[in-house]
Amino acid sequence: MSYHVNEKGYYGNFGGAYIPEMLYPNVEELRSKYLKIIHEPDFKQEFELLLKDYVGRPSPLYLAHRLSERYGAKIFLKREDLNHTGAHKINNTIGQILLAQRLGKKRIIAETGAGQHGVATATVCALKGLECVVYMGEVDIERQAPNVARMKMMGATVIPATSGSKTLKDATNEAMRDWINNPVDTHYIIGSVVGPHPYPDMVARFQSIISEETRWQLKEKTGTESADYVLACVGGGSNAVGMFYHFLEDEQVKLIAVEAAGKGVHSGKSAATTALGREGVLHGSRSILMQTNDGQVVEPYSISAGLDYPGIGPQHAHLHTIKRAQYVNITDDEALKAGLLLAQLEGIIPAIESAHALAYLEKMKFKGETVVVCLSGRGDKDLATYMNYFGLG
């Protein structure tokens, strides 16, 4: 059983490249060149150096003592929150900007919801002196003002998407349209393991540094590079794929992917894709997505903007279908409480996205097992939400 993409761009039944004909040249250029480029010694050297000196990798693997005591397990946190710009997203944008340069591209576009991926993209464009255009829903621009300011300060142009619900899905449509109109000089940096082949595999490779480091760090700290459980939250699924990647073939490791249940799986306000969704095509690939009986995409809901997505990447759809990973979900309330708990037990304020993964520990039973949780990002962006919820303002 393979867990990775095949030559046709599929993970089992999922994946592929379902794109309008006008995008074919761009996607085909990428598909035919990405593996060759990322294996070139000069690419690898520059990628590794930037991850080290610019992002601050390796990110620590921290044994959370008081959290471990509470749950009766050895709980390690993979500290992606300590990366430059505050989340795992930068691993992927560094990889893609180096690729874009080698493809001779002069202009970068991206879509963003909460603004985390937009900030990571604006950051690497400043680093490389490339023009950067970020599409963002008009509603999100209002909700996420600090991230919009960051992007602008780094020289990016932020274009509001004014159609539909004026959020992430609409920003993605605008970015696609831009790419169709600028096929020669522009590279589209997608922010998760979604989109047409080769994006899911390419992003997974760039994020796989998370589990590559975790294995040697576990070896140093516990004497074995394996673990009993590995957990991560899933929006599109990039931090989870990065966290699972080098554990996939280590079959004794139980992989747990945590989706956002919002106000409850059956409340009509949820983003629990595997619980509610079925097979379909979204943003260029066949996967599992939330849809009505006649195939209309259902608007997702989660208090965490990063998990507020109606689909998952095709690799996750495959891992779910073959049961290599277990897909569970956590409500807004449960996530916020887990975020507060980590703040008060460990002095670490997690992104609400990451707090979903932490919250699942509460539902597990432990007898001293080794557990790794991916702390995908830090909670600075979420302080107002935490304050409001707990009446701490």
Ligand SMILES: *Cc1c(COP(=O)(O)O)cnc(C)c1O
């Ligand atoms: C964007 C984001 C996520 C969700 O994206 P994935 O591709 O599922 O990882 C999770 N955590 C943080 C901190 C994010 O910024």
